Amino acid sequence: MSALATSASPGTSPRRGGDRALPWLAAPALLVFVGFGVIPLVGVLLLSFTTWDGLGQIIPSGLTSWQAVLADPGLPHALWITFLVMAVSWLFQTPLSILLGVFLAGAQRYRGVLAVVYFIPLLLSSAAIAVTFKALLDPNFGLGAGLGIPLLSQDWLGNGPLAFGTVIFVVSWQYIPFHTLLYQGGVRQIPQSMYEAAELDGAGRVRKFFSITLPQLKYTIITSSTLMVVGSLTFFDLIWVLTAGGPADATRVLAVDMYKRGFQASLMGPASVIAVILVGVGLLLALLLRRIGGGSNSTSQLEGA
């Protein structure tokens, strides 16, 4: 990191005179990224040691915000909900995405047609999806009421556990297509010869799936899980429009907690503390998953190599 400072080291290879201009080419991207990425990242840490209402003066206040947040029972609750959303949505999405990905990797024409429909949710914004399901699930005006089926006309978003389940379902509806796409790509890279060899040995479909497809998808599973897990930390749009963290904080994940504290309660200090925790959890998870994935190999997958 210290290399960032000055050592532009010109003239490393005398053959190519153009080299000296190279660092300048990276300058605009670096400038914008530092301005709206790196500085805010440092800034959020600094702001967590201040008191600020979002409008007036920023007053340094030491550890006050940290003490307030750490003593607040809302924090363990938000952490728990965030973890639950992460774990349950992973458990729900991963097997389905793998199965759908394997299915769609087949070359049959009708599967290609199905794929066109399967991937539509990818294109919709979280806001559009949340607005749709909110209308669809409304106990008075939604689908259940219209069909006259009491089982469907429950207060899906008004009851804690139901609202949590609904969030998981809608999240999956939105993201399963993306992960299916990843798995479809992964399956298509498995050498055909492996399946032929297995067939010669008399392996059936199920055996082939567990002995070839699944192990060969290892790095796709790691990539997909990393994106799912780290991505679930930033489910803000969907939850905000769907439930705004409610009912009674049943779906108040960290990102929603941060927004509510900062931009609704005007407590930017404590909100920054939550943000720092969010960054910390994200980095920790990314490192952990990389460790599980066996280091460098998983990065090369992430890099699309």
Added chain:
Amino acid sequence: MGAIVTKTASEPAAARQAHRGPGPRGKSRRPNWLAGVGSVVWLAIVIIPIYWIVITSFKVQSSYYASNPFAPPTEPTLDNYRLVIESDFIRYFFNSAVVSVGAVIPAVAVSFMAAFAIVRNRAGRFLRGVNSLFLMGLAIPLQATIIPVYLIIIRLHLYDTLLAIILPSIAFAIPLSVLVLANFIRDVPKELFESMHMDGAGTWMVLWRLAFPLTRPAVVTVSIYNALMIWNGFLLPLVLTQAPTQRTLPLALATFQGQYSVNVPAVLASVVLTTLPILVMYAVGRRQLLAGLTAGFGK
């Protein structure tokens, strides 16, 4: 439209078949019932809400409550769409377009330049540092930096402008764009760069005349990915703008539902209307769009 979709869908499959023989599951003799049933169930889960959105958006509000929600409208109406358009959605559409185009073009341009520099770099520690900085940016949930971004935007007197959304959008797009573009520039044979240098072309020329045309598919892919992310973005407009005139579509959708929550057909018309441009793009360039979405992840 259906014809276009099926055509683009079957072409790649056929091309793949030519390359590597029948797909892994393509040659099974017995039909796979489990997969068949599963795929139909998922199809239903995806298509039922979409079908419901579309037909309901054409229903008269008063008849909506009385009729079977899955029956097509008996007297289709465009009133819901009229209400949506009268609620200033043209303006929100325009705002979304300005933000998307205004962020994607600079983001991809600066990312391409940076990616070129990183790939062509031999021993410069500065550029290696820049590269690892961008890689680090990938692991960080950038939404968590929203409070300082808000502070910076206020201090720059940009609050409640479209530029306030554009600038952080560019910054958030850079890490992944650089990564993907660098991977593609790396595939350009080094000899081409060398020979162009021999002919006396400067770095700037080599960048735009050689690297850029040769990696155009990657540039398109990255642009599509970023455009979709920014077009659908919600948090930045929510935090960085306030006036109704500066709203982008996702924010407008949420607000519109808040106002007309009882008027379900109108709410759904707003969803259809805001999604239409992306669906048209999907119909025209399905392969490109899907490739763009997984840019950088696997494959």
